[in-house]
Amino acid sequence: MNKIIVAGSLHYDIMLAAHHRPEKGETVMGSGCSYKFGGKGGNQAVAAARAGVPVSFIGAVGDDAQGEFLLAALREAGVDSTSVAILAGQPSGMSVAISDAEGDYGAVVVSNANLHIDAAAVGEEVWRDAGLLVLQNEVPPRVNLQLAQQAKQRGIAVCINAAPARDIEPELAECVQLLIxxxxxxxxxxxxxxxxxxxxxxxxxxxxxxxxQVIVTAGEHGLALCEQGSNAFSIAAIPVKLVSTHGAGDCFVGVLSQSLLAGCRLVEAANNANQAAAAHVSRPLPV
Incomplete structure (x- = not known):
């Protein structure tokens, strides 16, 4: 059990910087623009791989330049992309995010190819040696359910970062070991x-x-964690100079997953992830 499987979204991100995010009907002059690899699934896979664990990714891109960019970024980070489908005639997922002067951001996501992931087409080889499956909510519920059930049948633990928020059906909840x-x-x-x-x-x-097991992150306050049958307790945030919160949650999940696979207890893994997220939010965004 020496690798992580991450299944989820891949987005070609257009990052805009501005003094503030526009109100309804307002045009705001920006101060910067960049293009980057994104999607909760992709970001978490890359964070886990950079933390030092083998990662395989399950997802889908279109047969376009953005898809080529996303696949190249996965491979450059050391993530196995053989289970990423390239869908003819489908555009790749994308997002536009605006980061303001206070370091907060808002984003619009268009899922595109991510809506067409075929969980039934995942080969048996991707499950070999896996100890953890990591899911998020940027793909259709049926994809998460099918993959979680396959993982459970193989004795592989399932973690879901339930973002963005939506109901988790009982069949999926039965498969989940850790909710973030x-x-x-x-x-x-x-x-x-x-x-x-x-x-x-x-x-x-x-x-x-x-x-x-449950982890609730609370931004600048820190996080709380609870294991079933025990009392919850908290871990305070690490004081840093905030640059941008963009991608911080995905960094947290990736490092947490790597730490759990390495044998850390939940509290130790959460501390490691908390430190990584603090470092992440204090780094300048690429320009």
Whole structure:
């Protein structure tokens, strides 16, 4: 059990920098533009691979220049892309994100090829030596369910980063060992507003009634974690000078996954991921 499988989205990201994000009907003059590899699935796979673990990726791109860019970025990071389908006639997924002067961002995602991942076409070889399957919510629910069921049948642990927020059907929940959500996603799943570490612990405790292990990230406050049958507890954020929050959650999930596969307990893995995310948000965005 020496590799991670990440299944999910790949997006060609257009990154814009501006003083603030536009209001309805407003035109804002930007200060920078860059093009980068993205998608929650892709970002988490790359973060895990860079943390030092073999990673295989399940996904789909179009037969376009953006798809070639995304595949090249996976390979450059050391991620096995043999299970990424290249779909004729389909455009690759993309997003446009605006980062403001305070380091926060907003984004619009167009899924395109990510909506057409065929879980049934995944070959048996991709499951060999896998110890963890990592999922997110940027692909259709049927894809996550089919892959999670296949992983469970093989005794492979399943982690889902339930972002963006949506209901997790009972059949999928039965396969999940670890749930990772941010404050908004936690609120949507358990109706507990998360605005500090105490409320993050409350939400983690509530969600641990449904999932064996839960992590609730609470932005600048830190995170809470809970294992079923135990009390939740928190880990404070590491003070840094914020540059941009873009991709921080994906960095967290990737490093956490690598640490878990390396044999770390959940709290140790969460500490490692917390440190990695702090370093990530304090780095300048590419220009």
């Amino acid at each position: 959500v941010n404050a908004v996603e936690a609120r949507d799943m358990c109706q507990i507003a998360v605005n500090d570490l105490a409320s993050a612990c409350e939400a983690a405790q509530a969600l641990a009634q449904r999932f064996p």
